[in-house]
Amino acid sequence: NAGVMQNPRHLVRRRGQEARLRCSPMKGHSHVYWYRQLPEEGLKFMVYLQKENIIDESGMPKERFSAEFPKEGPSILRIQQVVRGDSAAYFCASPPDSSYEQYFGPGTRLTVT
Amino acid sequence: TQLLEQSPQFLSIQEGENLTVYCNSSSVFSSLQWYRQEPGEGPVLLVTVVTGGEVKKLKRLTFQFGDARKDSSLHITAAQPGDTGLYLCAGVRNNFNKFYFGSGTKLNVKP
Numbered sequence: 001n002a003g004v005m006q007n008p009r010h011l012v013r014r015r016g017q018e019a020r021l022r023c024s025p026m027k028g029h030s031h032v033y034w035y036r037q038l039p040e041e042g043l044k045f046m047v048y049l050q051k052e053n054i055i056d057e058s059g060m061p062k063e064r065f066s067a068e069f070p071k072e073g074p075s076i077l078r079i080q081q082v083v084r085g086d087s088a089a090y091f092c093a094s095p096p097d098s099s100y101e102q103y104f105g106p107g108t109r110l111t112v113t
Numbered sequence: 114t115q116l117l118e119q120s121p122q123f124l125s126i127q128e129g130e131n132l133t134v135y136c137n138s139s140s141v142f143s144s145l146q147w148y149r150q151e152p153g154e155g156p157v158l159l160v161t162v163v164t165g166g167e168v169k170k171l172k173r174l175t176f177q178f179g180d181a182r183k184d185s186s187l188h189i190t191a192a193q194p195g196d197t198g199l200y201l202c203a204g205v206r207n208n209f210n211k212f213y214f215g216s217g218t219k220l221n222v223k224p
Contacts, residue, residue: 093155104148104156106154107155
C-alpha cells in the first residue's frame with residue numbers, strides 16, 4: 001500500500017468506549033483523507049485534512065467523531081462513545097500534492113461489542 | 114444516493130472469460146480512477162483517466178473514460194483467478210477536495 005501506515009490493524013471496543021485510529025501518510029505527503037467502509041460496500045468519504053487544517057469534513061457525523069492532523073505525528077480519527085453501528089473498516093489515503101490519485105493504507109477494522 | 118453507480122454488483126465467471134464492469138453517473142468528473150481491493154486490504158490504484166474518450170490499457174485490462182466524462186468502463190480479457198477482488202471506481206469533481214467512490218463490483222474468477 002505504497003507506504004501509508006495505519007494502526008492498529010484491528011481494534012475491539014465495548015459500547016461507550018473511545019476509539020483512536022492513526023494514519024501516517026506517505027513521506028512528504030501533507031494531505032490525508034479518511035474513509036469508512038462497511039462489508040461488501042464501497043468507501044464513504046469522511047474528512048480531508050492538511051497539516052493542522054481540516055479542509056473538508058462534510059462526510060463526518062456531527063457528533064462523536066473528530067479528526068486531526070497535527071504538525072508532527074500521525075493523523076488521528078477519534079470516535080467517542082462508540083456504538084455497534086460504528087463497526088467498520090476505516091481507511092486513510094494520501095495523495096501526492098495536486099494529484100488525482102489516492103494511495104491507501106491497509107485499514108483499521110473496528111469492532112464494537 | 115450514490116453519485117457513482119457501478120454494475121454489476123457481483124460477477125462470477127470461469128477462468129478465460131471476458132468481462133466488463135461499468136461505472137456511471139449523471140455528473141461530470143475531472144477524472145476517474147479504478148481501484149482493486151482484496152479482502153482485508155486497502156484499495157490499490159489501477160489507473161487514472163482524465164480526458165473524455167481516453168482509453169488506457171494495462172496488460173489484460175482496458176479502461177475507458179466516456180466522451181462526456183460521466184462514465185467509465187473496465188474490460189478484462191481472459192480473466193484469471195488472480196483478478197478476483199472488489200473493483201471500485203472513484204471520481205473527482207471540480208472542487209478537487211472530495212473523491213466519490215462507487216459501491217464496487219465484486220468479481221470472482223473460478224479456476
